[in-house]
Amino acid sequence: MNFELTQDQQMLAESIRQFVRKESPVSRLRALRKDERGWEPAMWKRMGEQGWLGIPFPEEVGGIGGTFVDMMLLLEAMGTQLVPEPVIGSVVLGGLPISFAGNAEQQRRWLEPLVAGERSLALAHIERETRYSPQWIATRANRDGAGWKLSGEKIFVLNGHAADTLVVAARTGGAPGESKGISLFVVDGDAAGLHRRAVKGMDGHHYGLIRLENVAVGAEALLGAEGEACPVLERVLDYGAAAAVCEGYGIAQTMLDMTVEYLKTRKQFGVFIGAFQGLQHRAVDMFVETELCRSMAILAAIEVDNAEPHVRAQAVSAAKVQLATGGKQVSQQSIQLHGGIGVTDEHDIGLYFKRMHVLNTICGDERHHTSRYADSPAFLAAR
Amino acid sequence: MDLSYTPEEVAFREEVRAWITGAMPPEIRRKAETGGYFEHAETMQWHRILHEKGWIAPHWPKEYGGTGWDVARQSIFQEELVRANAPTIPPFAIYMIGPLLIQFGSDEQKQRFLPKILSGDEYWCQGYSEPNAGSDLAALQTKAEIDGDHFVINGQKTWTSHGQYADWIFCLVRTDPSAKKQAGISFVLIDIKNTPGVKVVPFLTTGGLPSFCDTYFEDARVPMENLVGELHQGWTVAKALLGYERFAISGINETGRMIRWLKEQAAATRVGDHRLIDEPGFRNRIAALEIRQRAALMAQLRTVAASQHGKAPGPESSILKLRGSELFQQSYELGMELMAYNSISWFNDDDVIPAPQHMVPSNFNYLRATTIYGGSSEIQKNIIAKWILGLPG
Numbered sequence: 001m002n003f004e005l006t007q008d009q010q011m012l013a014e015s016i017r018q019f020v021r022k023e024s025p026v027s028r029l030r031a032l033r034k035d036e037r038g039w040e041p042a043m044w045k046r047m048g049e050q051g052w053l054g055i056p057f058p059e060e061v062g063g064i065g066g067t068f069v070d071m072m073l074l075l076e077a078m079g080t081q082l083v084p085e086p087v088i089g090s091v092v093l094g095g096l097p098i099s100f101a102g103n104a105e106q107q108r109r110w111l112e113p114l115v116a117g118e119r120s121l122a123l124a125h126i127e128r129e130t131r132y133s134p135q136w137i138a139t140r141a142n143r144d145g146a147g148w149k150l151s152g153e154k155i156f157v158l159n160g161h162a163a164d165t166l167v168v169a170a171r172t173g174g175a176p177g178e179s180k181g182i183s184l185f186v187v188d189g190d191a192a193g194l195h196r197r198a199v200k201g202m203d204g205h206h207y208g209l210i211r212l213e214n215v216a217v218g219a220e221a222l223l224g225a226e227g228e229a230c231p232v233l234e235r236v237l238d239y240g241a242a243a244a245v246c247e248g249y250g251i252a253q254t255m256l257d258m259t260v261e262y263l264k265t266r267k268q269f270g271v272f273i274g275a276f277q278g279l280q281h282r283a284v285d286m287f288v289e290t291e292l293c294r295s296m297a298i299l300a301a302i303e304v305d306n307a308e309p310h311v312r313a314q315a316v317s318a319a320k321v322q323l324a325t326g327g328k329q330v331s332q333q334s335i336q337l338h339g340g341i342g343v344t345d346e347h348d349i350g351l352y353f354k355r356m357h358v359l360n361t362i363c364g365d366e367r368h369h370t371s372r373y374a375d376s377p378a379f380l381a382a383r
Numbered sequence: 384m385d386l387s388y389t390p391e392e393v394a395f396r397e398e399v400r401a402w403i404t405g406a407m408p409p410e411i412r413r414k415a416e417t418g419g420y421f422e423h424a425e426t427m428q429w430h431r432i433l434h435e436k437g438w439i440a441p442h443w444p445k446e447y448g449g450t451g452w453d454v455a456r457q458s459i460f461q462e463e464l465v466r467a468n469a470p471t472i473p474p475f476a477i478y479m480i481g482p483l484l485i486q487f488g489s490d491e492q493k494q495r496f497l498p499k500i501l502s503g504d505e506y507w508c509q510g511y512s513e514p515n516a517g518s519d520l521a522a523l524q525t526k527a528e529i530d531g532d533h534f535v536i537n538g539q540k541t542w543t544s545h546g547q548y549a550d551w552i553f554c555l556v557r558t559d560p561s562a563k564k565q566a567g568i569s570f571v572l573i574d575i576k577n578t579p580g581v582k583v584v585p586f587l588t589t590g591g592l593p594s595f596c597d598t599y600f601e602d603a604r605v606p607m608e609n610l611v612g613e614l615h616q617g618w619t620v621a622k623a624l625l626g627y628e629r630f631a632i633s634g635i636n637e638t639g640r641m642i643r644w645l646k647e648q649a650a651a652t653r654v655g656d657h658r659l660i661d662e663p664g665f666r667n668r669i670a671a672l673e674i675r676q677r678a679a680l681m682a683q684l685r686t687v688a689a690s691q692h693g694k695a696p697g698p699e700s701s702i703l704k705l706r707g708s709e710l711f712q713q714s715y716e717l718g719m720e721l722m723a724y725n726s727i728s729w730f731n732d733d734d735v736i737p738a739p740q741h742m743v744p745s746n747f748n749y750l751r752a753t754t755i756y757g758g759s760s761e762i763q764k765n766i767i768a769k770w771i772l773g774l775p776g
Contacts (some may be wrong), residue, residue, distance in 0.1 A: 002385045003688045069384050260772050275776035280768035287767060288591040288702045295681035318674040326678075348488045371663065374670035378659070380646060 001146065005069075013073040016052065020081045026348050029082045030172070033204035034096065037085045037162050048117020053091055056239075057099055061111040068365050072246040072301035077281020079250025082355055084205060086120060088362070089158030092243045094121025095235060097184055101224030101232045103365040110165055110186060122163035124154040124187075124210055125233060132364040134233045135179045139212065141170035144319075148172065148260035153211050156323040158362065161198035164189050168212065172227050179230040191215050203355040218295040235309070238316045241363035245342060248323040248359040249297040252290045255352050259283060262338055279337060286333050289326030298324040310378040323359065324366035325338040331356040393457050394743040399463045401772050406432050407469065415468035417642065418739040423548050430503040432474070439501055440477050446630065447485055447493075448501045454688050465640045472671060473545060474632060476500045476507040480553050480572075487612045487620050489571075497571070509775070510540040510554035510598060512622070520555070521564040521618065525600060527556040527571065527614060532607050534558075534571060536580075536600040546596030548585045549575050559615050564733055570617035572609040579603065587609075590749030591730060632757045633707030635679045640677060641714035645669050648721055659721065679706050701771060705763045708753035715747040 034037050047053055055070045059216025064070075071092075078087060091114065093176065098121075100108050113119035130136040139152025139193065150170050160166065166187045174181025187194065193215040198206040224232060260283060263274030273279055296319035303315030329354045335342035342349050360366070373379060388396070409414060421429075433439040443449030452460065481500045484492055499505040516523040525538025536556060542626055543552065552575040559567030573579055580603035585593035585771055586698050613622040647667060649660035660663055679702075686700040718740075719726040725736040733741070754760045768774045 001458070003685050005384065059572070119708070257711060260774065261462075263774055272775050275773040277765070277768075279762070280772075280774050280776070281764045283772055283774065284705075284764040284767045287772060288706055291682055291702050292678040292706070293684060296678050298685075299386070299677075299681050302384055318677050321674045322678045324384065324767070370667050370671050370674070372676060374663070374666040379666075379670060379673075380650070 005073075009070060009073060011215060012070060013077065013338055014091050015050075016074055016077040017080070018078050019050070020083055024081055024083045024085075026081050026351060029204055029351060030198060030348075032084050035197050036206060037202065038206045039162070044085050044120065045117040047085060047087075048115060052116035053087070053315060056091065057095065057111055057115055059109075060104070062115040063111070068242060068301045069298075069305050071243065075243055075246035076253075076297070079247040079355075080189050080254045082203075082251075082351055083346070086122075086159035086162070086205075088240060088243045088247065088326055089122055090114065090120040090161075090163065092156055093123035094163065094165075094167055094242050096236045096239050097223060097229075097232055098186070101184060101229065102186075106186065106220070106223065113164075114188045119164040120159055121161060121165050121167065122157050122159040122208060123167045123169075123236065124157045124160055124208070125169040126155050126157065126341060127153060127239075128155060129176075132368040134182065134230060134237070135255045136171050136176050137171060137182055139168070139170040141160075141172045141183055141185060141217075143172075144216060147216060147221070148185065150187065150212045150215040150217065153209075155207075155209055156199070156201075157208035157210055158205075160210055161196060163208070166194075166210070168222070169229065169233060170212075174227070181227045182229045182233065183226050184229040184232065184364045185217050185221045186214075186220065186223060187215060187217055189342035191217070194259060201358060203358040204351065204356070231309075235312070236306055237363050238312055241316050241320045241369070242304040244359040244362055245293070245300045245319045245323045246297045248327045248356060249290075249293045251352050252286075252293045252323075252327045252330045253360070255330055255349065255356075256283075256286050256290045256350075259286065259334040259337045264338075282333050282337060286330045289330050292322055292326050293330070310376060312375060314373060314378050317364075317373040320364055320369040321366050324369070328360055388455065388459070395456055396459045396463065398465075399460055401435065403469060405462055405465045406436070407467070408432075411470065418468065418742065420742050421470040423545070426472065427503050427506065429470040430472055432663075434502050439472070439503075440481060443481065444485065447481075447497055452471065454684075454690075458684065458687065462634055464635045466643075468640065471637065474503075475509050475545065475549075476503075479509060480507050480551075483553075483620065483624055484611065486498070486623060491608070492572075492611065496512070505550040506545070506548055508543050508549035508552050508596075509544045510543060510552045510573070512542045513539060518759055521568070523555055523557060523568070525554070525556050526560060527558050527569060527605070529558070530604075532712065534605045534610075535609060536571075536573070536603040536605055538600050540598040540600075541595070543583070543596040543598045544594060546575065547585045547593065551575055552598065553611075555617050555621055558617075562615065565618040567615055568617040568621075569614055570611040570620040571605055572611060573600075573603065573605050578605065587730055588749055589751070590745040592745065592749070594749060632753075633679075633683065633703040634709040634711035634753055635676065635683050635703065638676050638707065638710045638714045640679070641711070641718065642669065642673050645672075645714070645717055645721060645740065648718075648737075652721065657729060665721075668717060672710070672717060675706075676710050676714075679710060684708075688695075701763070703766075704716050704757060705760055708760065711753050712750050715750050718743045719747050741754050755762075 051064055052074050054063035055066040058065050095111060095114050098107055114121055125134055127138060141148040141150050150168060168185050168187045169182055171181050172183040183348050193213040195211040197209045199209045201207050264272055266273050300316050300319035304312055306312045334349055335353055341347050389549050411429060412481055414421060440448055441450040441452050441460055444452040511520060513523050513525060527534040527536045552573050554571050554573055555568050556571055557567055558569040580601040582599040583596050585596045588594045650658055652659040683703055725740050728736045729744060
């Protein structure tokens with residue numbers, strides 16, 4: 001048992017923090033909100049050159065074969081300045097299914113350009129009636145010669161508006177509600193029959209609203225075994241949830257720091273408002289929840305790599321619930337303690353508040369993860 | 384970073400588990416299995432069993448009788464004690480005065496007291512609070528005047544947990560009435576059983592048991608060799624205890640025990656055609672509590688690991704008592720909800736409600752104290768606001 005970062009990890013964390021502060025302060029997100037892509041390919045390329053987009057991928061595709069604790073350091077730092085580049089959408093959700101289920105040729109073909117920062121990916125799995133559970137996927141993949149034709153609709157695809165290549169979850173068998181029969185396909189962003197729109201998110205990011213009309217893919221597009229992708233998808237979504245908690249911790253810590261600073265500089269009734277006990281105790285409540293978010297980000301980052309699915313899922317769900325309750329509380333109280341200025345668009349605190357909501361939603365909210373935790377055989381077996 | 388256990392640690396867990404099972408005397412085992420209330424004598428019996436094994440104070444330095452275990456083994460040991468429902472060793476001797484004497488005591492004091500703390504031959508209680516010095520501890524008025532080579536002590540301490548069982552009490556007393564608040568306080572050890580002029584009077588709490596005492600001092604003469612640290616420097620000595628207290632009284636491990644109880648009882652509780660645990664609404668509430676406890680446990684592990692590496696406790700350590708005490712209360716609130724009408728029962732015969740539920744209503748009441756003792760939640764928040772967040776005032 002050990003909670004120390006290695007020397008390499010400490011250096012990685014420091015270099016990311018410095019880069020983010022200098023190259024992508026929160027004012028950059030503010031400006032990019034008006035841009036329909038919402039992030040910049042030039043910055044993506046630079047992140048690739050730093051090696052950060054290859055952290056979770058093997059060396060064969062140019063990655064560095066790191067642990068998710070390394071990813072935690074990247075995501076946490078990105079959270080502090082709300083860096084808009086699509087690491088969760090493209091590296092975690094888009095790249096990991098190819099890494100987990102793809103053969104060597106598929107990995108080389110689609111992960112190498114991702115790791116280099118030349119291309120971006122997305123995972124298209126959410127539909128109007130799935131909420132957070134992939135077994136309700138209804139999009140069809142019908143046999144067509146050696147390949148398939150895909151039809152259906154995907155909503156709020158992270159980076160789906162901009163991705164060069166999409167990983168699409170579709171049914172090659174079974175009915176909605178069944179885990180069996182779901183397959184993953186790699187689909188070119190320019191494929192005929194693929195219609196996509198950029199829709200606006202409250203966090204200033206854009207999302208893909210995607211319609212597939214008989215989109216033809218070849219045999220080489222199938223990732224892993226036909227009809228067996230649900231466990232892969234669940235594993236990838238656990239990584240997405242863990243990533244959200246790591247970025248969310250960075251946001252909670254930043255909101256706490258901004259708020260404490262405000263309490264020390266804002267004067268009312270002739271004194272710094274941080275001298276008022278009622279406000280101090282709210283700030284301490286924020287501090288407590290932030291520390292718990294940090295503890296659970298560490299738990300999720302370590303255990304998401306656990307080979308035992310129950311251990312992985314329970315740790316990730318617990319961490320996601322902590323962010324959805326504690327992280328949310330931090331975000332709400334920080335607005336409260338900023339007073340009126342906290343609800344203006346001009347002040348940055350609202351940008352963090354919005355991103356916190358998005359992170360609390362993607363890959364499962366509080367209710368979803370509490371139920372999943374409670375319904376797991378591991379919950380009642382634990383003694 | 385790594386949360387996993389090595390094969391040696393897994394083997395250690397097996398060893399500890401097997402030993403605990405074999406070492407429990409039959410009556411203690413019976414109560415452990417049914418969630419019974421351990422009498423003080425039974426707790427001390429268990430204390431002596433742990434001592435004979437050399438496991439009573441794993442966190443002490445090895446040269447003073449600790450085990451030399453690292454953080455992982457200490458955690459495993461605590462987890463296994465909780466899993467076995469073994470009697471909880473009270474914090475006053477092993478967690479409070481022992482480490483404090485190791486840090487501040489003279490060689491004579493260490494030789495005189497530490498062996499009997501370990502063996503359980505002498506039991507300790509804590510004399511800090513007074514009727515007019517609660518959260519404002521430095522307002523304490525019990526005074527110690529120097530007369531030759533003795534202190535002469537007059538005053539009253541209250542909330543003395545386990546005072547009726549104790550052989551010794553460690554006290555904060557005012558030795559310089561002219562000095563400002565914290566400056567005139569000293570830390571002394573008093574033989575509570577054999578010193579003329581010391582009287583201990585237990586009183587009932589809302590839990591229905593005599594958990595606390597009032598302790599009166601009337602011209603009680605205490606040798607000056609029982610002073611710990613420098614004269615008038617007792618506040619410095621006492622402050623060092625806060626660190627130990629955070630571990631000892633957070634209740635986070637005990638909350639884990641109650642969560643296990645909740646699962647077992649919810650599975651044993653029938654509601655017509657189903658079990659209570661089958662209701663998603665109730666199951667989710669246990670899960671939500673377990674998740675909150677797990678987050679606190681992670682913060683506790685990080686704190687223990689930091690101290691293992693010789694680092695000062697990080698900011699996460701200051702939240703343990705604050706959050707842990709709330710969770711402990713919430714676990715019993717959920718227990719009362721689980722029991723429905725049984726939650727009204729108050730110390731009835733064994734056939735009235737299931738045996739494992741018997742003590743829950745009493746504890747539900749008593750545990751309101753956890754957010755008050757050891758520095759109330761509000762005092763904890765004041766401390767964090769000032770010393771960690773650096774807020775003015």
